[in-house]
Amino acid sequence: MMIAPAFLGQFSEEVTPGKLRTAFKALGFTGMVEVALFADILTLKEALEFDAHIQQEGDFQLTSCCCPVWIAMIRKTFHELMPHVPGAVSPMVACGRMVKKIHPGAVTVFAGPCLAKKKEAREEDIKDAVDYVLTFQEVKDIFEAADIHPEELAEAAKEHASKAGRLYARTGGVSRAVAEMVAQLRPDRSIAVRARHANGTKECMKMIKDIKEGNTEANFYEGMGCVGGCVGGPKAILDVEEGTKNVDQYAENSAFQTPLENPYVLKLLEELGLETVEELLEDTLLTRDFREGV
Numbered sequence: 001m002m003i004a005p006a007f008l009g010q011f012s013e014e015v016t017p018g019k020l021r022t023a024f025k026a027l028g029f030t031g032m033v034e035v036a037l038f039a040d041i042l043t044l045k046e047a048l049e050f051d052a053h054i055q056q057e058g059d060f061q062l063t064s065c066c067c068p069v070w071i072a073m074i075r076k077t078f079h080e081l082m083p084h085v086p087g088a089v090s091p092m093v094a095c096g097r098m099v100k101k102i103h104p105g106a107v108t109v110f111a112g113p114c115l116a117k118k119k120e121a122r123e124e125d126i127k128d129a130v131d132y133v134l135t136f137q138e139v140k141d142i143f144e145a146a147d148i149h150p151e152e153l154a155e156a157a158k159e160h161a162s163k164a165g166r167l168y169a170r171t172g173g174v175s176r177a178v179a180e181m182v183a184q185l186r187p188d189r190s191i192a193v194r195a196r197h198a199n200g201t202k203e204c205m206k207m208i209k210d211i212k213e214g215n216t217e218a219n220f221y222e223g224m225g226c227v228g229g230c231v232g233g234p235k236a237i238l239d240v241e242e243g244t245k246n247v248d249q250y251a252e253n254s255a256f257q258t259p260l261e262n263p264y265v266l267k268l269l270e271e272l273g274l275e276t277v278e279e280l281l282e283d284t285l286l287t288r289d290f291r292e293g294v
């Protein structure tokens with residue numbers, strides 16, 4: 001089971017990440033992986049892309065990770081901006097591919113608050129990664145039907161993502177993660193990340209209009225299809241305020257501040273056969289050609 005970063009507290013306050021892992025195992029899953037760990041890796045990739053492409057004032061980057069609604073909007077309606085979107089897969093796809101690489105033959109199931117992820121998983125060039133997509137609501141219904149009560153189960157905790165990856169679940173999280181990563185990777189850089197983010201499709205449209213008309217000073221743009229980000233997704237169980245509060249708290253409690261400090265990230269890079277983080281820019285498992293399948 002691959003669980004979206006917005007999962008904190010969605011199945012009740014008592015259901016900790018460790019209890020949720022035990023509940024999925026009781027359902028028959030081999031294990032539970034937090035997709036936030038792959039958000040960590042994509043943060044590193046986005047930071048490296050920023051460093052490679054933002055060379056002078058006026059250059060800018062639109063984030064490629066996470067939200068399929070934002071990406072579809074740019075690909076279909078504002079195609080001329082695609083050269084500013086790095087060719088990266090989403091954390092969900094990165095997670096699915098990595099699980100299948102480490103455990104050949106594994107069936108991968110993603111659960112999140114999002115309906116658009118069901119469509120993303122079927123896109124031609126990335127359909128190898130995720131076999132099934134469930135919503136949090138569907139997972140809750142399955143637990144009820146199977147008479148499994150996660151809050152009563154034992155803990156099976158594992159430390160995985162850094163603060164950066166955990167924040168992806170809320171608007172502004174990607175920008176903050178990438179800005180901090182660029183500052184850590186390239187402390188002497190003359191142009192820092194100046195981020196702007198948009199909440200919901202209406203704000204995304206307005207932000208794109210401002211970019212096209214030159215009415216913005218930012219150089220890194222993050223769009224989220226739902227107001228509040230994924231915690232405001234259509235199939236989130238909690239309301240957006242509570243979901244955000246839980247995610248922020250989980251991020252603050254992380255043992256690692258950035259992906260570079262996270263030993264699990266470094267272990268995964270090793271599994272990918274990468275000797276330096278810079279090689280992430282070329283890695284095919286995490287890279288996507290957005291010109292395909294439009």
Ligand code: SF4
Nearest residue numbers: 067114225226230233
């Ligand atoms: S912001 Fe909404 S549409 Fe975008 S990935 Fe999150 S839940 Fe899905």
